[in-house]
Each structure stands twice: as structure tokens, then as C-alpha cells.
Amino acid sequence: MRASQLFFPTLREVPSEAEMVSHQLLLRGGFIRRVGAGIYDYLPLGYRVIKKIEQIVREEMDAQGAQELLMPMIIPAELYQETGRWQEDVLFRLKDRADREYALGFTHEEVITDIVRRDVRSYRELPLNLYQIQTKGRDEPRPRGGVVRGREFIMLDAYSFDRTFDEMDLAYEKMRVAFSRIIARCGLDAILVEAESGAIGGKENEEFMILAESGEDTVLRCADCGYAANVERCEIGHRNGEKPRLHEEHLRMVDTPGQRTIEEVTQFLGRKPEELVKTLIYTAGGEIIAALVRGNRDLNESKLARLIGAKRVEMADAETIERITGAEVGFTGPIGLNNVRIVADREIASMTNFVVGANKTDAHYLNANLDRDFKVDLWGDIRIASSGDPCPRCPGTLDSLRAIEIAHIFKLGTLYSEAMGAKFLDSDGCEKPFVMGCYGIGVSRMLAAIPEVYHDSDGMIWPISVAPFEVAILLLNPEDDQQCDAAARIYEELQMKGVDVLLDDRDERPGVKFKDADLIGIPIQVVCGKLASEGRVEVRLRSQKDKQAVALDTASSQVMFLREALFRELQEKADRFYIGRVLKV
Ligand SMILES: [Zn+2]
Structure with a gap:
């Protein structure tokens, strides 16, 4: 394919709509164009991939x-x-x-x-x-x-x-x-x-x-x-650690006017989020569930549903919460919550003297304690895992x-x-x-995903197996006969060998050709420039900075050698996987 005939409208500016690097590069390189929200054209380069x-x-x-x-x-x-x-x-x-x-x-x-x-x-x-x-x-x-x-x-x-x-x-x-x-x-x-x-x-x-x-x-x-x-x-591992033997302080109700969120309550009371227990009211097929997780944790709804044997759980609406707790949303707690199943994350078992909502508008309890102040009906792993949590399969931790x-x-x-x-x-x-x-x-x-992983500040770096072209020949000066002859010869030789090759014969400055070849990420580049007068061209890999001058006579076999090495590397990667032995990290 000749670049002079190829439709690849490149952009110099980074489009403002694009946050991810791959998105920016695919737009800039003329691989895709946006038609509507989440709807795209695949232009010729993108469609080749x-x-x-x-x-x-x-x-x-x-x-x-x-x-x-x-x-x-x-x-x-x-x-x-x-x-x-x-x-x-x-x-x-x-x-x-x-x-x-x-x-x-x-x-x-x-x-x-x-x-x-x-x-x-x-x-x-x-x-x-x-x-x-x-x-x-x-x-x-x-x-x-x-x-x-x-x-x-x-x-x-x-x-x-x-x-x-x-x-x-x-x-x-x-x-x-x-x-x-x-x-x-x-x-x-x-x-x-x-x-x-x-x-x-x-x-x-x-x-x-x-x-x-x-x-x-x-x-x-x-x-x-x-x-x-x-x-x-x-899943989160369960450690049977010693429960810290803190002295249980007296339960005390305090005024927390208008303080509903974890952030507000902890700031107002001068406590840390991990000293608080969140009480979340859910409905599961008609049943009302109060789910407890530590203040700095998030509840995992799928885990909660599985634990209680429900198909799905839904957050209760404000009306239900007010009916169940007798208080406005933001002041829910487990103490005195009757006729509701209380499900708690296992992590709470090791907490003492924590803060909970008082089921009274504008009030919370300090120094709440398990068993003494309320009972949990069902314990389990119901929180979203985060970095540092114990591994569920071994004594290690999760990253x-x-x-x-x-x-x-x-x-x-x-x-x-x-x-x-x-x-x-x-x-x-x-x-x-x-x-x-x-x-x-x-x-x-x-x-x-591929350019998201493979790119540098100049553009994309396609693995050869999925590159829009395997080789780009950059004819720097189309007016120069020696450069033209060199480019035409390599182009023909590679095409005869079945290589997917792009010849940049455009009437553009060399700088534009280098920039575009790097941007669209063709893995092997052959530069036909001034060296052509000495019967030489330069060959380089997009993934590496250095280039190598080679004799015109051996240029196409040199390219074939590099091409095969790149393909072999990918094939070896794939050959690690066969029936009986598959990917596990
Ligand atoms: Zn592990």
C-alpha cells in the first residue's frame, strides 16, 4: 500500500474528549472516529488491526x-x-x-x-x-x-x-x-x-x-x-486473631445535629472512620436486612446477597429506613433495631467502643459494643476487598x-x-x-488495550501480529531517483514475500513521515534517504531508538529476519499455553 493513497487522517492536537492514552492515540493516528456516545467508525488503519x-x-x-x-x-x-x-x-x-x-x-x-x-x-x-x-x-x-x-x-x-x-x-x-x-x-x-x-x-x-x-x-x-x-x-481471608481486650466504656448517646455521612460524623466527633460502624438497610425479596461494615469500608452487594441466600439485594429507600429506624436517613444503627436481621462483616468482631447511629434523628451512640448492646444474627465476608486485606487462600495479603x-x-x-x-x-x-x-x-x-500497553511519547508501538502494516518504508525525498529506486526495490521485494508493507511516498517533509510512522506505530521501519546514494538504507524497530545502516542488496532479507524474530517471540509466548497447562498469573 502506498501512503499517498491511504486514508489516514492524522491529528496534531490531542482531542479533548479523550482521557485514556489509547483513545488519544487512536484518534490522532486516524484509526477511529467518534460518531456518537460510545459509537465509533473504524477507519482503514483501525480496521486493519x-x-x-x-x-x-x-x-x-x-x-x-x-x-x-x-x-x-x-x-x-x-x-x-x-x-x-x-x-x-x-x-x-x-x-x-x-x-x-x-x-x-x-x-x-x-x-x-x-x-x-x-x-x-x-x-x-x-x-x-x-x-x-x-x-x-x-x-x-x-x-x-x-x-x-x-x-x-x-x-x-x-x-x-x-x-x-x-x-x-x-x-x-x-x-x-x-x-x-x-x-x-x-x-x-x-x-x-x-x-x-x-x-x-x-x-x-x-x-x-x-x-x-x-x-x-x-x-x-x-x-x-x-x-x-x-x-x-x-473474597477476603478470615484471620482468627486475638480480639483486643479493650475496656468496654459506657454506651453514651450524643447529639450530632445534621451529621449524616461518615465524613461529617467522624469530623464532628473527632473519631477516625475505622472507629465507626456503618449500618446499611437493604431489602431482599421483602425481607429487611441491616448490614454492618466498618466506617472506612464499602459493602459488597453481591457478597451480601450470596451470604443471605438471596438473588439480589437492593438499598432500602428513605421511607423504609425511616419506618424501620424511626429516624431520618443518616442516623441508622444496630442498637434497638428490632424485627430486622442484622448481618455483619467479620472485621467488626474485633472492634470495641465504636460509633453507631442511634436510630434517632441528629444522634449517634459512642462506645457501642457487640453482644452487650446488640446481637449480630449472621457473620460473613460482605465488604469490598481492598489492598492490604488478607488473602482468602493463604496467609499472604492482597494487592x-x-x-x-x-x-x-x-x-x-x-x-x-x-x-x-x-x-x-x-x-x-x-x-x-x-x-x-x-x-x-x-x-x-x-x-x-494493545496501544494502552504499548506506546511511548511518540505514539503507538504495535506488536507485529496486529500492526496495521508490518513494515513502513519511508521514502524521504520522492524527487531523488536513487532514493526512489531503493524504496521501490525494497517495497517490491517485501511484497513478493507476502509482507504487509506501507510505502510512504507522500509529498511531505521527512519530519512528517518520521512522526507519522512513529505515531501509527509500524513495528519495522526502513528509511530510504541520503544514504541511498551510497547504496545503503537504514532499518530500525519502532520499539528501539537505534537504527542500523544496511546495504540495499541485503535490506529486504534483513527486514525478513527482524520480522520473523518478532513473530517468533509472540508465537513462543502463545506456545506456553496448551491443554493441561493454562494461565494462572
Ligand atoms: Zn494467597
Whole structure:
């Protein structure tokens, strides 16, 4: 491809809409353009990257025996209604001219299960793994980071169907390997973490996380044993430490007029947040729950729901709180709170003489103590984990890291097949529900995650496997015959060898060509400049500063050598993953 014919509208200024580095660079390099909130064009350079990622995805999925198909984007409401997911907030809903309802597919469990229940009858047709690479729509409340969290995005979604849970485990393992290899071949290092299943459901699931300071996800990891989990999921270890034997002071009610928040109350009383216990009122299917966590902690609603055996919990409204406590919101406490189940975070067990709301407007208690002043009905781990918390698997502690979620894999079991009556005839003559797994990689998110990791002050540095071009030839002076001849010869030689090469033949100053080549991050650069008069050109890697002058005669073989080394490095990274041995930190 000749740069004079390539459409890549670069920008000199950093666009004000972009916070993340990858977003700025993709806009500046002319890879993407914003159409609406969370909706983007992929311009030729960006789309070249997308197609290369997709190709890697196809190769690795096919290698594990998965088969590609394509399902519709527009899904009839009835399908999502069968599993109760029609209510999901992220659904983009639409109506046709006859007022029939549809949604844009946000994930295709129902559609694929419908295919399989219609057309797969016997255990002989299993196992089956079907995947697609498709544009999805999700009505994200907070689109962010350009294509990191878009409302329209390209995703690989795969679905496995098996006879038994053991066979599902194997299908899951295969996808774990395929995904690890895909991510490695794209040049990224992922860590695998336990996660919440969210709108997909199912019990066991893991996310592939790319560590990045600007990531919107938080991962907690134990350096000692390798336990890693998304912050929403992360368990906290329980230490049976000695309860400090502090003298229990007298319970005392104090006036705290208008002091509702932790910050206000602690400042007003001259206490630290960790000397206070927060009492949060929740409802869970009609039941009222008072949940206690230390003042400097946040409650984890998923943990609370799991602990009390509810599907979900919701914060009680002001009216309920006033009815239950007899006080305005902001003065809730556990003392004298009758007919309400009190659930407490285990950390509170070691506290003495703490501050709680008095269930009286404008008042708090000082020196509250467990057992003496109130009883806890249920103890458990209900807070959000943070850096320094004990590891749940070993005596180590957890570190908090920022990350971008790039893929998510789930063991669904029979969640969808039972809800939709999708059954097969097993060898024993019994009808059984399919045992399923589902697996997704954010292809367009990868377009952002890669430069988020690989960039410097000059621009992006693409791994060769996904670079928009593998090699850029910079013809510094198109008026100079020797430079032109050198560039044309290398261009032709590389093209003959199947190299994806860009020839910058534009009528621009050399400085512009250097800047653009660095900005768009082509991994190998060949400079045809003044040295051409001596029969030499310069070769450099985008990732390194130094360049090497080589004879024109050997330039293309030198480039081939570098290219193969770069590919080999990625391949070796991927080859660490095979069935039986997968990524664990
Ligand atoms: Zn550990």
C-alpha cells in the first residue's frame, strides 16, 4: 500500500474528549472516529488491526474444534423473554412497523440455544462449540475510553454444548487455552481472575485482565499464592486473631445535629472512620436486612446477597429506613433495631467502643459494643476487598491493581438449556438438558488495550501480529531517483514475500513521515534517504531508538529476519499455553 493513497487522517492536537492514552492515540493516528456516545467508525488503519485480531481469533478457535457461524443482530423479544433477560438494562430495544419488539443482540445465549434445541437431537452430535465474530449493542450508561467501553462493539462470542458437566469442563479448558493463546499472539499478557457472572449467570467464571494504570477494573492479587479476583468478586481471608481486650466504656448517646455521612460524623466527633460502624438497610425479596461494615469500608452487594441466600439485594429507600429506624436517613444503627436481621462483616468482631447511629434523628451512640448492646444474627465476608486485606487462600495479603477486562469465560451448566427446554437424547435413552459454556473476547476493546500497553511519547508501538502494516518504508525525498529506486526495490521485494508493507511516498517533509510512522506505530521501519546514494538504507524497530545502516542488496532479507524474530517471540509466548497447562498469573 502506498501512503499517498491511504486514508489516514492524522491529528496534531490531542482531542479533548479523550482521557485514556489509547483513545488519544487512536484518534490522532486516524484509526477511529467518534460518531456518537460510545459509537465509533473504524477507519482503514483501525480496521486493519481489527481484521488481524479476528484472523488470530479464527485460527485459535478453529484449532480447538470450534466452528464459526453468524447469528442475527436483531433478536425477537420472545427469545430474551424465555430466560427473563428481556428486563436487562443494557438492552437496546426496538420496534418494527407492526409494533413487534426486538433488541440488538448484546450476547447470544438464547439465540444459539434456540438453534441447538431445534437441530441437535442426539448425544452423537455432541460436543459442539459454535462461535461468531459480530457487532453487538449494549446501552452502556457510561461509555468510556473510546472503544474500551463502547455502546456498539465487535466481539467474539462462543458457546459450547456438552452431555455432562465433566465434558463441559473440558470445553471450558479448551477455550481457556484458545483465549490465552489469542491474547498472547496479540502481544498482551493477561492474568486470569475470578469474577462475578453479572447478566450472563452461571456459577464459575473467569476474566482475562490486562494490567494497565488507566484500566477501569480493579483486580486483587496475592503475590504469595497467585489467587486473583475482580474486586466485585474478591473474597477476603478470615484471620482468627486475638480480639483486643479493650475496656468496654459506657454506651453514651450524643447529639450530632445534621451529621449524616461518615465524613461529617467522624469530623464532628473527632473519631477516625475505622472507629465507626456503618449500618446499611437493604431489602431482599421483602425481607429487611441491616448490614454492618466498618466506617472506612464499602459493602459488597453481591457478597451480601450470596451470604443471605438471596438473588439480589437492593438499598432500602428513605421511607423504609425511616419506618424501620424511626429516624431520618443518616442516623441508622444496630442498637434497638428490632424485627430486622442484622448481618455483619467479620472485621467488626474485633472492634470495641465504636460509633453507631442511634436510630434517632441528629444522634449517634459512642462506645457501642457487640453482644452487650446488640446481637449480630449472621457473620460473613460482605465488604469490598481492598489492598492490604488478607488473602482468602493463604496467609499472604492482597494487592490492588488496575486492569482492562479483555475476555470473560463462563461455565453456564444447564442455566439456559433448562430455561429454554433445550434437550438431547442421551445414550441411556433419557432426555437431558445440554450442559453449556459461553466465552467472549472484546475484539474492538483489544484495539484499545494493545496501544494502552504499548506506546511511548511518540505514539503507538504495535506488536507485529496486529500492526496495521508490518513494515513502513519511508521514502524521504520522492524527487531523488536513487532514493526512489531503493524504496521501490525494497517495497517490491517485501511484497513478493507476502509482507504487509506501507510505502510512504507522500509529498511531505521527512519530519512528517518520521512522526507519522512513529505515531501509527509500524513495528519495522526502513528509511530510504541520503544514504541511498551510497547504496545503503537504514532499518530500525519502532520499539528501539537505534537504527542500523544496511546495504540495499541485503535490506529486504534483513527486514525478513527482524520480522520473523518478532513473530517468533509472540508465537513462543502463545506456545506456553496448551491443554493441561493454562494461565494462572
Ligand atoms: Zn494467597
